Amino acid sequence: MIDTHSHIYLPEFDQDRHEVVEKARLAGVEKILMPNIDGQSVRPMLAVEEMYPDYCYSMMGLHPTSVKGDYEEQLSNVQYWLGQRDFIAIGEIGIDLYWDKTWEREQRVVFRKQAEWAKEKGIPIVIHVREAFEAVFQELDKVCDDRLKGVFHSFSGNKEHLHKALEYPGFMLGINGIVTFKNAKLDEVLKGAPADRIMTETDAPYLAPVPYRGKRNQPAYMKNTLEKMAEVYGITPDEMDRITTRNARQLFAIDH
Incomplete structure (x- = not known):
């Protein structure tokens, strides 16, 4: 398994x-991919990558909920780091209108700019979308061409959102613990997506799957999500693991 989205560099994991x-390794997680949030999270993230070489991989990006009045300065910081070294993706980027719509215009600008950088560098984008599918699709339509690829992280949209997301040929759907939540009904939506467009993730420390719902999530719990996904597709967990791992390796160009 590859955990394609995990924030294990956050303070929630500082004690253990x-x-x-180690639990992740024992559970069969062979890689952990870490999306950035903003200027404050870069160094903790890179420190964790350094601690676990060839196991933890960093992305670079500005999270939409961190887009505020200083967004230009924050964007400059992202650009600086992109010039310093290679990252496996630009993320976590996108639009979030769940808590606050104040900065929607700026979020759109920041999203487009980072997508353009991804095209220039030939790396994928990791899209955060919350209460904002229409806005994300509008902005993607402006910048998407055959150079842009990526993943709709923590996908939890409806069937119409799924259909539209799959129209972008280079894009995958990142599925996490939400698929195990009965009230989310994501399992029904997911039946409309081919397995070769799906990847596994945790979003740790958030969105722990059943039976850990409400607790701190961690990469080892991805096994529970994978089992539910296998059930949805009517295949064995091993086969689901093989497919989703292959998808992640291809998208993020991880070949070892």
Whole structure:
């Protein structure tokens, strides 16, 4: 398994990070991909990558909920780091209108700019979308061409959102613990997506799957999500693992 989206560099893991990584290894997680949030999270993230070389991989990006009045300065910081070294993706980027719509215009600008950088660098984008599918699709339609690829992280849309998301040929759907929540009905929506467009993720420390719902999520719990996904597709967990791992390796160009 590859956990394609995990924030294990956050303070929630400061007391037991090594144990969390060991549990992940024992559960069969062979890689953990870490999206950035903003200027404050870069160094903690890179420090974790350094602690676990060839196991934890960093992305670079500005999260939509961190887009405020200083967004230009924050964007400059992202651009600086992109010039310093290689990252496996630009993320986590996107639009979030759940808490606050104040900065919607700026979020759209920041999203488009980072998508353009991804095209220039030939790396995928990791899209955060919450209460904002229409806005994200509008902005994607402006910048998307055959150079842009990526993943709709923590996908939890309806059938119409799914259909539209799959129209972007280079894009995958990132599925996490939400698929195990009965009230989310994501399992029904997911039946409309081919397995070769799906990847596994946790979004740790958030969105722990049943039976851990409400607790701190961690990469080892991805096994529960994978089992539910296998049930949805009517295949074995091993086969689901093989497909989703292959998808992640291809999208993020991880070949070892």
